[in-house]
Amino acid sequence: MDKKLTIIGTSHISDVKDRVKEEIIKRSPQVVAIELDQERYEEIIRGKPPSQLPGEIMEIFGNLFGRRSRDDFRGAIGGAKEIGAKIELIDKNMREIINEIFGTIQEFNTDIKEEKVVKTFQDLVKADPDRYRKIIPIASSVGDLSKIREKSGVDSEQWNRYEESLGLYTQKIKEVWEGREEYMAQKIRELAEEYDNIVVITGAAHVSNLENKLEGLSIECVFIN
Secondary structure, eight states, rough: OEEEEEEEEEOTTTTTTTHHHHHHHOOOOOOOEEEEOHHHHHHHHTTTTOTTTTTTHHHHHHTTTTOTHHHHHHHHHHHHHHHHHHOOOOOHHHHHHHHHHHHHHTTTTOOOOHHHHHHHHHHHHHHHHHHHHHHHHHHHOOOHHHHHHHHHHHOOOHHHHHHHHTTTHHHHHHHHHHHHHHHHHHHHHHHHHOOOOEEEEEEEEHHHHHHTTTTOEEEEEEEOO
């Protein structure tokens, strides 16, 4: 039997629950691999709101559009359960990831706390909701983060100066996210050795990097935003 590996890139703040569920039912995979860890998975199945970054920020953005965040994952879980597919959680523990990032940042600024970051995003969105209603759909629908700058129309020199000003913070976040995607890719490779039909549900921004890290495997990429 030919191996089937489908990566479905989604938006975490779009109303895509039913579409994701339908896609899974249509493909009838043996395994649905989801960009979640155990803590976030249990929050979703118990109906609890996100309790850590970046989930809390996604919830803020979701509320901006009158939506619940993480409906893509609810659709994935529902679809897997309906067809009796195995659910595999392929992401690192988000709390550990955030602690690693904040550990580096707080070496230089002990005043930066997780709750303070969340409050800052709340204040920014409240102050200029129209701006975020314009920007967020772009960020949510692009499968390659490098294209967000181009589509958003932000001046390249201004963007580069901004990244340079963040310096070590930006580099650390990139390193942590790279390690996170390496972890997910390894999990997918292990599943591909055991199963013939796998569907992966992940944020659209991860799809391009995962595809590159899974070189040698035949992959179909689908976007639902």
